[in-house]
Amino acid sequence: MKLEGNDWFYSKEVKKHFMKPQKFLKNENEIKNFNGYGKVGNMKCGDMMEFWIKVKNDKIIDVRWKTFGCASAIASTSMLAKMLTEKKGMKIEKALTLTGTDIMKRLGGLPKIKIHCSILGDQALREAIKNYLENQKNG
Amino acid sequence: MKTIYLDHGSTTPVRKEVLKESLPYFSKIYGNPSSFHTTGLIAKKEINKARKKIAKILNCEEEEIIFTGSGTESINLAIKGIALNELVKGKKGHFITQKTEHDAVLETMKWIEKLGFEVTYLNVDEKGIVKLDELKNAIRDDTLLVSIMYANNEIGTIQPIKKIAQIIHEKGKLFHTDACQATEYLSINTKKLGVDMMTINGSKIYSYKGSGILFKKKNIKLTPLIHGGHQERGTRSGTENTPAIIALAKALEISEKEKKKENERLTKLRNYMIKRIENEIEKVKINGDKKNRLPNNVNVSFYGVEGESILLRLNEEGIRASTGSACSSQSLEPSHVLLATGLTHELAHGSIRFTLGKNTTKKEIDYTINKLKKIIPFLRTISSAWKKIKTKR
Missing domain, CATH: 3.90.1150.10 (Aspartate Aminotransferase, domain 1)
Known part of the structure; x- marks a missing residue:
């Protein structure tokens, strides 16, 4: 019997992104490099996400995020950041079609009760895109 | 790592001494304590010895100890046992507890509410201590039982059990306390505390999971939740879990000493x-x-x-x-x-x-x-x- 096991509540991929999250906002000074911002969730529910996007020629070329929440909330925001930027960016059109299920698939699944966390990620992104488009309109 | x-x-690991003491009761002294033959009677004798030891520690009589299958079961028995006494007579009544209880108490209370009983959930202060004046005012003529935990499982707050017992007894009512978290660290002298019923859980005191005790004053009648072979004076049927009972006695003995x-x-x-x-x-x-x-x-x-x-x-x-x-x-x-x-x-x-x-x-x-x-x-x-x-x- 193994006494020091590696049993973990989440998938390997969730653990990877939770322990080594990618593209979170390290420094407030970075914010000025981004032209879209979205925020969803609230502290009462225990999950709150902020998302910054940098759009050039209708393509999201860089992102940053901040998340208050559980491991799956942190991992799903980090995964979303990876999905958006891994192929040198993603067209806004395509980004708008991303769903919580897409994020969840890439994370190797989430426990049923945690699914709401990953849904927040794509909502934050949508808010950021909306904000970018409004900024464009208002010049 | x-x-x-x-x-x-x-939960706690089982103490070495507890494990050692109780191991022979799995396959050497394995008899059914209800049997008439020697193999059964040996087991019965050992259970009686354990009960005696525990009674001494709790400062109560041997017949006031009921062995159960968990802390949760003891709590269920204390609350539902009282509620069912009334229900079988076609009567209802009132219970009092407080908001920071363990789910074992709160969910049981919610269940008896569904059966038609009324339950008052007392508030606590910012430290988690139950409000005594609220308790005083909450007690009614038809109050059947007050259940307030000894120490809280999440924040560790210790309730003023003696004062609580006094208030309840002044109005002639019964008091159960969930002592699962307190047993290992605080006095469990039932007479000094003034409790009428008290729940103990083996899993929290370096003894077995799936083992518990309900202390119940002998004048209190509880309608059993588990019917069968009349074990535990008819209050909790089912063949005695001899190793767990031996383990409980040993665990309590060591905990008292240390x-x-x-x-x-x-x-x-x-x-x-x-x-x-x-x-x-x-x-x-x-x-x-x-x-x-x-x-x-x-x-x-x-x-x-x-x-x-x-x-x-x-x-x-x-x-x-x-x-x-x-x-x-x-x-x-x-x-x-x-x-x-x-x-x-x-x-x-x-x-x-x-x-x-x-x-x-x-x-x-x-x-x-x-x-x-x-x-x-x-x-x-x-x-x-x-x-x-x-x-x-």
Whole structure:
């Protein structure tokens, strides 16, 4: 019997992104490099996400995020950041079609009760895109 | 990696001495205590000896001890047993409890409400202590039972049991206390406490999981929940779990012997841990009462971070703790205990409970604090809530 096991509540991929999250906002000074911002969730529910996007020629070329929440909330925001930027960016059109299920698939699944966390990620992104488009309109 | 187990409030390992004492009762002294032959009678004799030992520790009579299958079962028996007494007569009645009870009490109370009984849930103050004037006013003519825990499982707050018993008895009512968390550390002298019923759980006192005791004064009649072969004087049928009963007696014996010394040691260690957290990590809140507190309980909320994240990062460092965050509950609601003490949802989400134990060392506490000092600032760096909290003073 193994006494020091590696049993973990989440998938390997969730653990990877939770322990080594990618593209979170390290420094407030970075914010000025981004032209879209979205925020969803609230502290009462225990999950709150902020998302910054940098759009050039209708393509999201860089992102940053901040998340208050559980491991799956942190991992799903980090995964979303990876999905958006891994192929040198993603067209806004395509980004708008991303769903919580897409994020969840890439994370190797989430426990049923945690699914709401990953849904927040794509909502934050949508808010950021909306904000970018409004900024464009208002010049 | 070495495991640092700081979750003794969830469960404890079985003590070596307890295991050794009870092992022969699996396959050597295996008889059914109800049997008429020698193999059964030997087991019966040993159970009686264990019951006698426990009765001495609880300062009660042997027949006032009912062995059950868990703390939860003992609580169910105490509450439903009283409710069913009335229900079979076609009557109903009133129960009193308080808001920071364990789910074993709260869910049982909710169930009897469905059966038509009325239940009053008393408020607690910000330290988690039940409001005595509210208790006094809540007792009615048709009150059947008051159930108030001895010490809280999440925040470690110790209730003024003797005063509570006095208030209840002045009105001639019955008092049950859930002593699952208190047994290992506080006096369990039932006469001094003045309780009418008391629940003990083997799993929290370095004994078996799936074992429990309900102390019940002999003049109290409980309608059984489990019917069958009339074991435990008909109150709890089912062949006695001899190894578990032997183990309970041994565990209580050792705990009584070591209680005073171990309390002093753990209190020092607990205070040391609290002090270091408060001094070395900014924006924290110690939950519960700093004085009326179990010697092994540290419950702390970290502003701007969520408990499950802390728990899982501690876990990666070999440290086992628990959290009152909604994220680790099935209900997606944060700890009802912390909310009842007036904590905001946000702080309840950011709570971590460390419950120390007999093998916990200062070195382990130092290791834990040093890891916390890395984990908390990192999680705050990625937290969308931290900046606002930090700048708000």
